[in-house]
Amino acid sequence: MFTSLIRYIQERSTSPLTKNDIGLIEEAFIPKQLRKRQFLLxxxxxxxxxxxxxxxxxRQYTVDERGYEHVLNLCIENWWTSDRESFHKEVPSIYNIDAWEQTELLLLPKTNDYxxxxxxxPAFNEMRIKLDDNQHMAAQKRLHASIxxxxDVRYEELMRLYPEFLQRFPQHLIASYLGITKETxxxxxxxxVRKQG
Structure with a gap:
């Protein structure tokens, strides 16, 4: 289960992971399995x-006063998920995070010194800084695109960047993620489809 996480860290850092580093990572992260629709948060x-x-x-989403879901994030293998504001500031989350498929996770808790x-x-810290930068840039691009x-252009961009989303998530989640109706x-x-034909 840890192989993909170790590979992910190594591919995103120039610093090597020592045996001790790998041992610490395996001690620190907690394996967790979620059934479809089971909540992580x-x-x-x-x-x-x-x-x-x-x-x-x-998927990470909110539910408005009328009961409509608004998807903030869709995540798949080799992605990270959490509510970073709630995690770092220790405040109640405004989001739900649940599994859209049977999901295997590795959880890094904040509650102990791990x-x-x-x-x-060093390798984990380097990976985390790159991840933070990439997430910030992606959030800026998404906000720019929504404005x-x-x-049509937002959908084309999604197809180009994350074609696997279209296979993994149903239309109503894709529509919510793009900020459009299912009909649109x-x-x-x-x-x-007509353009391709």
Whole structure:
């Protein structure tokens, strides 16, 4: 279960992982399995873990006063998921995170000294800084796209960047992630099929 996490860290850092580093990572991270629709985090709870997805898929979303779900993030293998504000500030989360498929995770808790010790591993710290930078840039691009691009362009960008999302998640989640209605997404998909034909 740890092989994919170790490989992920090694591929994203120039610092080597020592045997001691790998041993510490294997001690620190807690394996967890979620059934489809089982929660990792529910609104109102304090997020206690940063989670690495070994296998499966998750969604992070809010539910408005009318009961509509608004998807903030869709995540698959070799992605991280958590509510970072809740995790770092120890405040109740406004998000839900649940498994969209049978999902295997590795959880890094904040409640013991492992979090600090793992973050002091040079390769892990280097990977985390790159990850933070990439997430910040992705969030900026997504915000820019939502303000400036049409639904058609946002869908094309999603197809280009994350084609696997279209295979793994149903239309209503894709539509919510793009900030459009299911009907708009259906129209865009039909137009895309006609263009290809």
């Amino acid at each position: 529910q609104e109102g709870e304090v997020c206690k873990y940063i989670a690495f997805i070994v296998k499966g898929a998750t 979090y600090e010790r793992v973050n002091n591993i 400036n691009y049409t639904a 997404l259906s129209r865009i998909r039909h137009q895309a």
